[in-house]
Amino acid sequence: MFASVFFLSAISIDRYLLALHPVWSQLHRTPLWVSSIILGVWIFATALSMPYVVFRETYDDNKGRVTCQNNYAVSTDWEGKKMQTLRKWIHVACFSSRFLLGFLLPFLIITFCYERVARKMKERSLFKSNKPFKVMMVAVISFFVCWMPYYVYQGLILTKNRSLLFQLTLLLTVITTSFNTVFSPTLYLFTGENFRKVFKKSVLALFESTFSEDSSAERTQNLNSEADI
CATH class of the missing domain: 1.20.5 (Single alpha-helices involved in coiled-coils or other helix-helix interfaces)
Structure with missing residues (x-):
């Protein structure tokens, strides 16, 4: 999740630099520079994913059912009052950091970059059709539509909401995140103006x-x- 989102952000920044700072891009967009960015994305994504490796545990409800859940208190004491409070705050911190770094910030970066690129291209009249602008708009909208249900679902888990809305959001989350895995690479690959050529x-x-x-x-x-x- 983190890696795919960060790579989409990096692609957006790269296109922004190409459109608005072409001279700088020609001088600095070297294979070493690209390799460093890719390595940085994977390191950052791995670091942000580590808490969910640490906090994952199996939970026995004493009714013959064992589930895999996040125990944010890193303790087997699931019922203690202090542990409940600590788990709540750690859960809030993890959700907030994931939402800010894995959704809100990348969404703002992608939106800003494509808005500036579209404006610059329109000013220079570099495109004969509106197709590139539609592609950029679809990229922004698809990012929001595909990932927002996931964070709504995570927010409902945080508030311990188990209503019908929770079940519907879970279904929508599975559909949109799975669809995004296929749709985003296809969008960025096959909608290029000169891809076929x-x-x-x-x-x-x-x-x-x-x-x-x-x-x-x-x-x-x-x-x-x-x-x-």
Whole structure:
């Protein structure tokens, strides 16, 4: 969850820099720079995920049912009053940090970057159609629609709400988060203005390089044969 959201934010910032600061981008967008960003995303995502590894426990309700839950007090004392209070505050802290860093901040970054990119592109009249603007709008809306139900569901868990709304939100969360896993990469990959042209050129270049290598190898073999003669 964290990694995918952070990568979408990084892509948005990259497009923002390309559109509004092209000279700086050409000078600084090196393979080393990109590798550092990717490594940083994975480290940050792993760090934010660690609390949910630490707090995960199995809980026996003494009725023959064992469930996997978060015990934010890191204790087997599920009924103690002090532990209940401590668990509540740690739960609130985890939910707040996850919401702010995993949803609100990335959403603001993506919205800001694409709004500025769209405005700059419109000022320069770089696009002949409205397709790129629609794609950017879909990227922002899809991010909000796909992830907001998840945080509503987590908020209901925090408030211990187990009403019909909780069950409906759980179902919606499963659908939207699963859909986002497929939709986001597809959106960013296949809606590029020149994707088909680039794809065809890449395929043609691959075949040309392959045939070129074959021809070169054949010429080398013929030269070697002539030298042997």
